[in-house]
Amino acid sequence: xxxxxxxxxxxxxxxxxxYKGIDDPNINKDLETYRKTTLSFAKKYKGKLGSLxxxxxxxxxxxxxxxxxxxxRLGGFAYLNMSTQMKNSEAMRFYQNISEKLTDYAKPxxxxxxxxxxxxxAKIKEWLKDKKVAFYKPYIKRIRKYKKYELSEPVEEILLExxxxxxxxxxxxxEEISSRLEYHVDGKTYNDAEISKLTxxxxxxxxxxxxxxxxxxxxxxxxxxxxxYNMIIKDKAIEDEKRGFAKPVSARNLAEDVPxxxxxxxxxxxxxxxxxxxHRFYKLKAKWLGVKKISYWDRNAPLPFSSDxxxxxxxxxxxxxxxxxNFSPKLGxxxxxxxxxxxxxxxxxxxxxxxxxxxGPLATKHPYLFLNFVGKQNDVLTLAHELGHGCHHQxxxxxxxxxxxxxxxxxxxASVFGEMxxxxxxxxxxxxxxxxxxxIASKVGDMLNTAVRQIAFHFFETRAHEERKSGExxxxxxxxxxxxxxxxxxxxxxxxxxxxxxxxxMVGHFFFLPFYVYAYxxxxxxxxxxxxxxMEGNVENxxxxxxxxxxxxxxxxxxxxxxxxNLNPNNPDFWQKGLNLISSYIDxxxxxxxxxxx
Ligand SMILES: [Zn+2]
Numbered sequence: 001x002x003x004x005x006x007x008x009x010x011x012x013x014x015x016x017x018x019y020k021g022i023d024d025p026n027i028n029k030d031l032e033t034y035r036k037t038t039l040s041f042a043k044k045y046k047g048k049l050g051s052l053x054x055x056x057x058x059x060x061x062x063x064x065x066x067x068x069x070x071x072x073r074l075g076g077f078a079y080l081n082m083s084t085q086m087k088n089s090e091a092m093r094f095y096q097n098i099s100e101k102l103t104d105y106a107k108p109x110x111x112x113x114x115x116x117x118x119x120x121x122a123k124i125k126e127w128l129k130d131k132k133v134a135f136y137k138p139y140i141k142r143i144r145k146y147k148k149y150e151l152s153e154p155v156e157e158i159l160l161e162x163x164x165x166x167x168x169x170x171x172x173x174x175e176e177i178s179s180r181l182e183y184h185v186d187g188k189t190y191n192d193a194e195i196s197k198l199t200x201x202x203x204x205x206x207x208x209x210x211x212x213x214x215x216x217x218x219x220x221x222x223x224x225x226x227x228x229y230n231m232i233i234k235d236k237a238i239e240d241e242k243r244g245f246a247k248p249v250s251a252r253n254l255a256e257d258v259p260x261x262x263x264x265x266x267x268x269x270x271x272x273x274x275x276x277x278x279h280r281f282y283k284l285k286a287k288w289l290g291v292k293k294i295s296y297w298d299r300n301a302p303l304p305f306s307s308d309x310x311x312x313x314x315x316x317x318x319x320x321x322x323x324x325x326n327f328s329p330k331l332g333x334x335x336x337x338x339x340x341x342x343x344x345x346x347x348x349x350x351x352x353x354x355x356x357x358x359x360g361p362l363a364t365k366h367p368y369l370f371l372n373f374v375g376k377q378n379d380v381l382t383l384a385h386e387l388g389h390g391c392h393h394q395x396x397x398x399x400x401x402x403x404x405x406x407x408x409x410x411x412x413x414a415s416v417f418g419e420m421x422x423x424x425x426x427x428x429x430x431x432x433x434x435x436x437x438x439x440i441a442s443k444v445g446d447m448l449n450t451a452v453r454q455i456a457f458h459f460f461e462t463r464a465h466e467e468r469k470s471g472e473x474x475x476x477x478x479x480x481x482x483x484x485x486x487x488x489x490x491x492x493x494x495x496x497x498x499x500x501x502x503x504x505x506m507v508g509h510f511f512f513l514p515f516y517v518y519a520y521x522x523x524x525x526x527x528x529x530x531x532x533x534x535m536e537g538n539v540e541n542x543x544x545x546x547x548x549x550x551x552x553x554x555x556x557x558x559x560x561x562x563x564x565x566n567l568n569p570n571n572p573d574f575w576q577k578g579l580n581l582i583s584s585y586i587d588x589x590x591x592x593x594x595x596x597x598x
Contacts, residue, residue: 010313012084013368014342018077018361022094027074031098034070035105037063042108049115050123054130061136061402068401069362071106074098076361080368087351114156117147138555139402145254149243159239167235174228174511177221183213193354202302204289211297211499218502225505226475232511233468248465252515256409257558258522262569266522269575270455271489277579278452279491280586281444284593286493288441293493296486296500300445305598306438309377313346316373316380320387323422328543334391338369343390348372356382358389358415363404367393377439380426381419388418395551403555408516410553412523413530417546420531437592440585447582450524456489457517461510478504526569528578533565 019027041063045052052060078098082091124140127133150156183195186209190198198210218225237248245251246260253260286294288303311319317339325332338344343366345352352372360367369386373379392414396404423443430436463481467473482504487496509516534542545564552561558569567574 010347010373011342011344012347013080013345013370015077015080015368017365018073018080022078022081022091027077027098030070030074031101031105034067034074034102037067037070038105038108041067042111046111046115050119052127054127054133057127058130058132061133061139065401067109069364071102072361072363072401075102076359080359080361080370083353083370084345084349085351086353110157110160113143113146114150114153116143117150135400136402138399142405145257149245149251149254151242155242167232167239170228170231170235171512174225174232175508177224178505178508181217181221183210183217185209185213199297200300200302202304204295204298204301207297207301208295208499211295214506215499215501215503218505222475222479222502222505226473226478229464229478229505229511230468230472232514233465236514237465237468249462249515249518252513256407256519256522258409259570262558263518263522265570265572266525266575267455267458267518269572269579270452270521270525271459273576273579273583274452274489274491277582277586278448278489279493281448281589282491282493284586284589285441285445287593288598293495295495295497296490299490299494300449303438303441305434307435309435311375311377311380313373313375316375316383319380319426320384320418320422323384323425324387324391324418326425327421328547330547331391331543334394335387337366337394338387338390341366343367344369344371346371346373348374356386358386358393360393363393363399363401364397366390377426378442381423384422385415385419388415391418392550392553395547396554399551399555405554407554408519409522409526410558412520413527413553414550416524416527417531420527433592433596437589437596437598440589440592444582444585444589447524447528447585451521451528451579451582452489454517454520456485457507457510458515458521460485460504461515461517464510465514475502525575525578528581529567529574530562530565532577532581533567539565 041060045060049060075098078095082088082095085091124144128137128140151159179192181192183190185195185198185206190210195210195214199207199214201207201210233248236251240248240251243251245254249263250260253263282294282299285298285301286292288305289298289301290304291298294301321332321335321339324335345368348354353370354372356369356371358367358369367390369383369390371379371383371386373383389411392411395414423439427436427439430439460482463485464473464478467477467481479501483496483501486500487494490496504510507517530546533539534546539545542565549561549564562568567577569575
């Protein structure tokens, strides 16, 4: 077991597969190798890419691979090591130090993608004739897709240098201010994480006070956040225009490899389902909470009749593995590995970050799972989710370090699907109808937050970027758009009162990753469609085909990898199919509600 303390005998991870500790002598050795390799890479290849033979190109890709491994191992270790001990200043400093050095040492590599994209297509074709170079085709394609949008070298250089004082500076200002916000309720001071916990409290008074306070704090900061947002939108518009992107959303779509019209189809299909999904669900929720209309801050409230089911770690593991094995013994075996090795950090500890994640510093080696398990039903689903990411990673190790990338739209497939498998299993094992209703209601609430709410966000930012074209948007205008879009998606049973007008600026993605929010909905709907296909049972060997899909998510096109399931994301029916799954759960909730006479 690891050197870190083990609480309640719950497992902690052991990072020594990466380094033995922050004083491991290999760290400085690897940093030095990294520094020297980028220098020698630039010396050897800068200005010469066009003259490389396929054999020489192969050697160059191998060096890039080596750099990816060194950088991944160093940066990954520093991050993982820090996230379990955020109060340890040495661990924090170590992370900062490694990040800065890696950025600094990577500078000589800046020439690479520009020069690479200036290569004529014939040169790339010549290289790709060599089978060994062809292995890197997904990587090559990923760099080359920006070719059309690249500017001249001097312009690219100045954009890069000025980004520190333009777009990045605005994001930094937003992050610095928003991370320092303080909230006061009943004489007590709360930070972000603490106040959002209060919005999930069983007592409506506590939830509403917390919500109103969040809105007050964002209103107070609204002049600044409005200015920052206007600047970020304008900065992006200037660059988009120079690069030749058709719409504000287009640059993001290129990064995610999704055509503009597919995103439109997704957004419009979700909007057409607001009524059948969100409105119908919140009507039920209002009834269960005993009010005519719920407040915006009641959407995620626990149901008054929910019972707290507790899971021991071993039971959670058993439940999750059962779900995985029942679906596919092969997937079960891959999942099992995570419990046979010290790859999971399970319990919360003082100074440990909150939340959960799966992180694989190296694409070709096993990843680590980070949890804060306290035995709630939701913790079991979180384990199922992160384990899905873990298995997904393991299925892709053969693609190599360079070909792999995390594209949000497909990155969440295995995790959400894994969660679904375990959710269905848990549901089957419940006898009490009330427990069933609570479990489904909490799942539907989550699904709506992801599939529907993020699309309302998407419409908000689309309108903001469009309107910004004809001048700056005022605080009140942004608040109006927010209220309209959220109100439309949530429906008549959710009160969009004055305690929600200014909270649009809580959505950090609007600032640091414009147009990213739709990716959440995309991913969720994609998985739901896949899950529907599994339930219909018309695709032979579904499990094997599914595992194959997972192994190709970063190297294949959507259309190709979904074809074995007769799914096509260009078709609005594809999105409708995914949304129908949520709809069927709401049907079940209505049925249980009637039966239980709630
Ligand atoms: Zn995830």
